[in-house]
Amino acid sequence: MAIERQALVLSNECPKMSVQSNRRRHFFKLCRDRQGTAALEFALIALPFLVLSFGIMELGCIFWGNYELDNLTTSAARLVRTGEAQSGKLTQAQMVERICGGAVVLTNCATKLKISVQTFNNFASVNGPAPKDDKGNLQKTFPYQPGGPSQVVLVTSFYEWRLFGPSSIALLSNLADGNRLLQSSAVIQTEPFPQS
16 A cells, blocks of 8 residues: 555646656657558658649640630631621620530530630731730620631630649639639631621
């Protein structure tokens, strides 16, 4: 009984020393322990690996979106080239709505897609529109002149792609609001369709 009392008194008198010595002992034990090295190495490379993986996926989505934008621009150019846009008196908004029917990757295509249609005298005088305003954002309006038969027409499409990764915003954005501008152009000569 006396021994138990003495052990109880000793444990009550020096609780801080035993806690500090336990911490030191555990720290040195962890330093010598090699069982957790794989977990530690994974913790060190996990963040860069995930950032790189998401960056690769986002870049792949951007390429896919740009490929789809090329197809939509070709569809719009076909409408102008054959005279369907002119004979049907399609407005800019109607053309956007019509070509966005085939969009899969470009979300909210009808609201985010901007299209410019300009007519020129010859191929040498073709000059594209400036897509950005003074602040670095996508312009709100673009010219729409589908032209007549046998004229040179430049059809340019713009789409503001929203970036989803924080690391990608700094590296891939080319607009002031942190988004990516996708752009596609097609220069055509309209067919000699009959004017209505």
